[in-house]
Amino acid sequence: MINGIPINMYMMLSVVLFIIGVVGVMARRNTIIVFMCIELMLNAVNLLLVAFSTLHGDTSGQVFVFFIMAVAASEVAVGLAILSMIYRNLKSIDSDLLSKLKN
Amino acid sequence: MLGYTITQWLFGILSFMAIMFALMVVFTRNPIHSVLYLVLTFFCIAGHYLLMNAQFLAVVHIAVYAGAIMVLFLFVIMLMNLNEDTEPQKTMITKLIAGVIGGLFLLVLVGALKGTEQLAITKYGYSEAGLMKNLGRVLFKEYLFPFEIVSVLLLAALVGAIMLGKKEAKE
Numbered sequence: 001m002i003n004g005i006p007i008n009m010y011m012m013l014s015v016v017l018f019i020i021g022v023v024g025v026m027a028r029r030n031t032i033i034v035f036m037c038i039e040l041m042l043n044a045v046n047l048l049l050v051a052f053s054t055l056h057g058d059t060s061g062q063v064f065v066f067f068i069m070a071v072a073a074s075e076v077a078v079g080l081a082i083l084s085m086i087y088r089n090l091k092s093i094d095s096d097l098l099s100k101l102k103n
Numbered sequence: 104m105l106g107y108t109i110t111q112w113l114f115g116i117l118s119f120m121a122i123m124f125a126l127m128v129v130f131t132r133n134p135i136h137s138v139l140y141l142v143l144t145f146f147c148i149a150g151h152y153l154l155m156n157a158q159f160l161a162v163v164h165i166a167v168y169a170g171a172i173m174v175l176f177l178f179v180i181m182l183m184n185l186n187e188d189t190e191p192q193k194t195m196i197t198k199l200i201a202g203v204i205g206g207l208f209l210l211v212l213v214g215a216l217k218g219t220e221q222l223a224i225t226k227y228g229y230s231e232a233g234l235m236k237n238l239g240r241v242l243f244k245e246y247l248f249p250f251e252i253v254s255v256l257l258l259a260a261l262v263g264a265i266m267l268g269k270k271e272a273k274e
Binding site: 002003004005006007008009010011012013015016017018019020021022023024026027028029030032033035036037039040043046047050051053054057058059060061062063065066067069070071072073074075076077078080081082083084085087092093094096 | 108110111114118121122125126128129134137138141144145148151152154155156157159160163164167168171172175176179180182183185190191192193197198200201202204205208209212213216219220231232233237238240241242245246249253256257259260261263264265267268
């Protein structure tokens with residue numbers, strides 16, 4: 001229990017958020033939306049880490065979340081730079097157009 | 104109220120809003136609306152952090168995600184001038200398959216977590232682990248080296264983003 005809320009409720013919540021992220025990655029073609037869904041999945045995992053850290057009274061989990069946030073920030077910076085480069089070359093960010101490695 | 108405490112009500116409302124906004128991120132056609140819904144989702148998650156007494160992370164979450172990352176997303180979308188008309192759509196069958204795979208994944212994970220009710224009764228968590236004082240002590244004692252490495256990582260990402268974003272010299 002965390003302040004009267006069972007831990008498995010937090011588990012269910014982060015599972016649902018994670019699945020929404022997975023479905024978004026599979027169902028959308030806009031690369032930026034795919035990127036945002038990856039952020040959503042990262043946040044679902046962060047939420048669970050904080051929940052367990054609070055449950056056990058262990059600060060390490062929250063330090064990990066802090067590091068995950070830093071890594072996510074740098075990932076977004078580099079990823080969006082790559083996306084804008086792709087857009088400059090292809091004039092589109094449709095993920096189905098990026099299939100040159102296929103053959 | 105109806106046998107639930109205020110915290111439980113808040114948890115329910117925040118969870119419902121987080122899930123609804125997350126669904127809107129995936130199902131809205133306009134990319135800008137998607138970004139705004141994602142910001143709202145992040146605010147709901149920050150509310151969850153506050154409920155768990157993780158104040159430092161709540162503040163950092165809002166500052167980093169809603170303040171920095173989502174602004175970056177918005178800028179890129181505006182630079183590319185994306186809107187509803189330019190939005191590429193997957194075929195219906197792909198969306199259906201994505202939904203089915205997501206549903207199956209959800210089923211598997213919920214089934215795997217079914218035995219965790221025991222855990223809920225045995226442990227009682229009210230911790231001050233998320234307070235800035237405790238977090239800072241752990242961060243700068245046990246995790247000092249990773250902390251410094253993260254600063255190098257951020258610098259590398261900065262340099263990489265500038266290198267990638269730079270206009271290439273015309274041959």
